[in-house]
Amino acid sequence: MPALVNSNSRPDLVPWTEHPATEESLDWAPLATIDLAKFDQPGGKQQLAYELKDAVKLWGFWTVINSGVPEEMLKRQLDIGNTFFNLPLAEKKKVACDFAEGNYFGYREPHRFIGNSDVKENMEMLNLPKYTPEYDSLPRHDLIEEYKDEIQPFHRLIWDAVVRKLFVLFAIILELPEDYFVERHHYDKPSEDHLRYMIYHPRNAEDDAKIGGQWSYGHTDLGSLTLLFSQSVAALQIQTPNNEWKWVKHVPGGITCNAADTLSFLTKGYLKSTVHRVVRPPADQANLERLGLFYFVRPGNDVPMVPAPSPVLIREGYLSENEAAAEEQNPDIVKGLEYVRARVKNVHTRKSMRHAQDNRDVGEVFRVKNLQIQDFYA
Numbered sequence: 001m002p003a004l005v006n007s008n009s010r011p012d013l014v015p016w017t018e019h020p021a022t023e024e025s026l027d028w029a030p031l032a033t034i035d036l037a038k039f040d041q042p043g044g045k046q047q048l049a050y051e052l053k054d055a056v057k058l059w060g061f062w063t064v065i066n067s068g069v070p071e072e073m074l075k076r077q078l079d080i081g082n083t084f085f086n087l088p089l090a091e092k093k094k095v096a097c098d099f100a101e102g103n104y105f106g107y108r109e110p111h112r113f114i115g116n117s118d119v120k121e122n123m124e125m126l127n128l129p130k131y132t133p134e135y136d137s138l139p140r141h142d143l144i145e146e147y148k149d150e151i152q153p154f155h156r157l158i159w160d161a162v163v164r165k166l167f168v169l170f171a172i173i174l175e176l177p178e179d180y181f182v183e184r185h186h187y188d189k190p191s192e193d194h195l196r197y198m199i200y201h202p203r204n205a206e207d208d209a210k211i212g213g214q215w216s217y218g219h220t221d222l223g224s225l226t227l228l229f230s231q232s233v234a235a236l237q238i239q240t241p242n243n244e245w246k247w248v249k250h251v252p253g254g255i256t257c258n259a260a261d262t263l264s265f266l267t268k269g270y271l272k273s274t275v276h277r278v279v280r281p282p283a284d285q286a287n288l289e290r291l292g293l294f295y296f297v298r299p300g301n302d303v304p305m306v307p308a309p310s311p312v313l314i315r316e317g318y319l320s321e322n323e324a325a326a327e328e329q330n331p332d333i334v335k336g337l338e339y340v341r342a343r344v345k346n347v348h349t350r351k352s353m354r355h356a357q358d359n360r361d362v363g364e365v366f367r368v369k370n371l372q373i374q375d376f377y378a
């Protein structure tokens, strides 16, 4: 549907309509619910940290409710995302991810084949950097500029209302100063954080069968924290502590959150970066467009990937006192930007998208200096 021009001379939005939730009863993951309305109440942070502890240690995924992000703002963001994906391809490609540099800002076109099949990726995305002076001069699409007055405050609000609070809770859990993780991920400091609009286009059953119904292979997220504004089309699955796949259930108005790799590095694996994947939705949703809105938190560009000196990590045997000091001294320590760029480059400069049925790379370990990680699961 073409976008119309209104009196402000910016295009009208192509409204996004939320689909009904699936009627199927799937094997849902029992995720903890973190009610952020309690955060500023007396004793609230401590209570929430207590409730979050097992979730981040064992499951790596949880759901935030009462985030303080107004519903109307959220709806507008989905409309902006929908409008963007309706633009002609040439327009979308005007600001594209520069994967040769490991740079994830911009538009990613779904042009790769999956494994050695003749089936193409079905997902497009647009990643928008923070609205801070370091990123002022980066190119942005006309549509994004035209709706800057709505995107900019939303971008910032997610960090202030949700990201900051979760980092405080992690610090309380690990008995660190409350600003320990906040400082290392601050909105006002340079980092590869981005707001993402992402759409999966339905695929016919025959093509999906060729790739085992797997829309994205098992992976852990490479940054520190991922926020996914809960969406009604079921497709996301996580690997449970018993290595079973379970579906993530839609929580209207909620945010599905997960800890990711760099946060796991900073805590020696205490905060769990859980493997997850995206699969063909259940039959009653298999023909629907699946539009998602995310915020990906990356570590600050200059943050060294060394474990936090947490008494909990030492007490529970994740870290020895000597080890913490030794890593600080290591001249080869990777910093946030270097790590993130190397990971993005490794994943996205491959000719075809990796896939479980194309077994070659499963279990492959990716290394950057002192860090190593498995970045592809079946």
Ligand SMILES: O=C(O)CCC(=O)C(=O)O
Residues within 6 Å of the ligand: 221, 228, 235, 236, 276, 277, 278, 292
């Ligand atoms: O689409 C989803 O639900 C999850 C996507 C995802 O895992 C990712 O982009 O890293």
Ligand SMILES: [Fe+2]
Residues within 6 Å of the ligand: 219, 220, 221, 276
């Ligand atoms: Fe992911």
